Amino acid sequence: MKEIFTGGTGGNGGNGGAPPAPAALAAKVRTLAPSMTRSMQRVAEAVAGDPAGCAALTVTGLAELTGTSEATVVRTARLLGYPGYRDLRLALAGLAAQQQSGRAPAVTADIAVDDPIADVVAKLAYDEQQTLADTAAGLDTAQLGAAVSALAAARRIDIYGVGASALVAQDLAQKLLRIGILAHAMGDPHLSVTNAVLLRSKDVAVAITHSGSTGDVIEPLRVAFEHGATTIAITGRPDGPVSQYADHVLTTSTARESELRPAAMSSRTSQLLVVDCLFVGVAQRTYETAAPALAASYEALAHRHSPRSR
């Protein structure tokens, strides 16, 4: 076995004084540079200058790059406090990752026309995450709880939404249907109204509108409200007209929009979170029936998927 002796006292067999430095590498290089020979300095310099690049190289590669030999590279690694080149390389990779992630937070800017695609992804993801956090923070859990209760006890549920919100309405309806709750997404304003007339006190109507003032959605909600149904509004403008006819108002967050980033994008994210909360809440309340229903729908789906995928 190897018995590298480095004059350190305390340690058991291992390397003496320094534990493998995690990220203070550049500093270490500068500190130790004077005590290095010329070739070693070249290696250390390369390593400190481009951690990511060097991490991709093998001993031989780094030796060639710096015009030195493999032995020198290993010696340098030792001097920097690592057992060998392998470990230096590992630390190097860590360092690279670290300064990569450190660079990340600079994505708060708006999306520009000439942004590279990678930036677009980062910015969109970041924005949507922000939207989620805002929505969660701004949600009134009391209202949410009340809405859940109403939904869980409903005989029939009608959900109104047009445009982008129509998809959210459908999403909610789909989910509720899956756990055996009679929910219908209404896209067509006329149908919505004519159906709203049929709602009674045990029923629930849900209106989804970002602006809070979409006439096509407010109208059926009003009708439902006046017929005694419990009404829920999911809107980004709780002070808008829609709240007038809503027993429970759930507020979605409103992120800033830009030319390339229409409001529909973040409002949808926000609305979907609310819808998910409603769904999970309802599923909890009706767990006895929801659980088998969910299981059954998995089962049914399995048969639509081709036999093998593994």
Add this chain to the structure above:
Amino acid sequence: MKEIFTGGTGGNGGNGGAPPAPAALAAKVRTLAPSMTRSMQRVAEAVAGDPAGCAALTVTGLAELTGTSEATVVRTARLLGYPGYRDLRLALAGLAAQQQSGRAPAVTADIAVDDPIADVVAKLAYDEQQTLADTAAGLDTAQLGAAVSALAAARRIDIYGVGASALVAQDLAQKLLRIGILAHAMGDPHLSVTNAVLLRSKDVAVAITHSGSTGDVIEPLRVAFEHGATTIAITGRPDGPVSQYADHVLTTSTARESELRPAAMSSRTSQLLVVDCLFVGVAQRTYETAAPALAASYEALAHRHSPRSR
């Protein structure tokens, strides 16, 4: 100069030529876990669970730790998108450093039946945020860029999706239509196929399926593919059958699901992010026509939002 070319010529299929992932490893593990064998899963689990610890291990060590063989470890590394174990280990070190500097990994408890509603909101929001981060990290920007190019230049775009993915398909279609691009969301499998026959080389077909093996969606994509259209798949299982007929595969992340949190929930979040990225990318490329179109659609909507209802 190594010339290692893993011989899988049979179908380019498999993983869509992903570059070594930077730090989206946990996500990748979750994405690919289903397509792994038991032993590989053990390895992947160990790796995802303790990146720092595993980075310190050699192939043999990790094999012993997981009670498998070296070959299995290497296979797992390959599956995760690295050329071999060495590179996985490097990435692992990077990940470890990253989550060292960043704060706690933040554990998420599952949603329980008796969670208070406030917890449900918090957990859902957190999970969806996580999903977004994972998706963004795991997205292959090269594939994305290629998909964007295809969409921007398309004469006609058909989008297939059933179930929860149908909503995502509609979302994409809606958005593209708004900037003057002829996109249609196809819900009905029969209609999808009959329309797919009409597609030609300048056209694009998009299939959205979480499982990657939804026959109703694969079939039209296949037809489109065989008729020379450019095909894009948005799926959580890039190794699934759907990729077979896809020129470009965009991978969505797969969060762990639980009884109260069906897969549809996070997959939808993930899919929507991808769709948003596509949309913004296309809007960038076609800015000349997209900008006025977007402005015009705002204008048109404004009239539906009367301060007073109707």
Add this chain to the structure above:
DNA sequence: GCCGCCGGTGAAAATTTCCTTCACGTCATT
């Protein structure tokens, strides 16, 4: 001025680590 010591250096051997091939066991299918 010549010689020998010595640190610095790299080429090549030695070793570890990693990767590939192949054969065996297991499970599912027919």
Add this chain to the structure above:
DNA sequence: AATGACGTGAAGGAAATTTTCACCGGCGGC
């Protein structure tokens, strides 16, 4: 029950890393 496909690990081969060792150039002593 036979067959085939697949997952799995053991052993051998390739590549990496580490160690050894010999060379080179400079410096001081003889």
